[in-house]
Amino acid sequence: MTRTAYIGTLDGDGLVVATEDGGPLTVTGALRQVREPSALALSADRSTLYAVSELPDGVVTAxxxxxxxxxxxxxxxxxxxxxxxxxxxxxxxxxxxxYSDGVVTSHPLDPDGSPRPLGSALLLEDPASGAAPHAHQVVPDPSGRWLLATALGLDAVFVLRLDQATGELAEHSRMDLPARTGPRHLVFHPDGDRVFVLGELTPTVTAAAWDPATGVLERGAAVTVTGPGAPDPTYPAEIITSPDGRFLYVSTRGENAVGVLRIGPGAPQLVQTSSAGGAWPRHCALGPDGTWLYVANQHSGTVAWLPLDPATGLPGPVAGEVTVRGACWVAFA
Structure with missing residues (x-):
């Protein structure tokens, strides 16, 4: 079955459109008017794709x-x-x-999926530290009650409330991490009770317990995600889980690698690092059937695909790549 993939780019050709057929991707077009779309998200019914334009004056496009x-x-x-x-x-x-000003914003959506003008804005801040917050990611929790936001510059994950009637955002709680962790992205385990937080400045994954009833994260153990002999710094970028909840996949830019971690009752354990198939792997994503891992290699301008062993979760050697200038995100329709 042929599927459509959307590829976000920086200094590339805008929003790139491709087809996927049994693993390989083929570029079929691009929306050049969507500028610098460094992150993408789909609506629940998958009929609307949203993109940020990573510019000094940001834009969101439906x-x-x-x-x-x-x-x-x-x-x-x-x-x-x-x-x-x-x-x-x-x-x-x-x-x-x-990222630049540390603000999390909300836009109400029209029935057709179009964003209305800005609803509210909340600055993630720690007045005592004086550090720049660098908000990097926003993730709704599986219960639909809370919004988690990483603040790379504050070494914290914020739990936010959003009033669905007014769009107002408010801080509810926060989980602090060791200095210079630089939390970039996080992912929920499929069970909905655990969160794994990826550090960009210190290459670690921190496990945390999540209580959706109270909206509180409890920090657990951390583990390094880079292999022996990895350069310093490495700047990890993306973290995703396997659908069965057994593995984490982490892209690491300085190492140009994908790390595989086995999820257990405590901290996840690194079991392998594999070539990302290019330079500066930014985002990675599983294909629609879960048997391929796609890696957006920004500096080499490619999206590579690696086969996944369904029994072990381990990726094999890079099976192919497609040229996409400034590739930095992959999303499947």
């Missing part, structure tokens, strides 16, 4: 993908902050994290 190979821009709005790096649909709102 794209109608009802016909996956013929995407049409619905609407765009100022994102409400500087340098947006991530976004997600949270109920009837689009929420966006901004």
């Amino acid at each position: 794209v109608d993908v009802t016909d996956p190979q013929r995407p049409v821009v619905l609407a765009a709005q100022p994102s409400g902050g500087a340098g947006p790096t991530h976004l997600a649909v949270f109920g009837r709102h689009l929420v966006t994290a901004h």
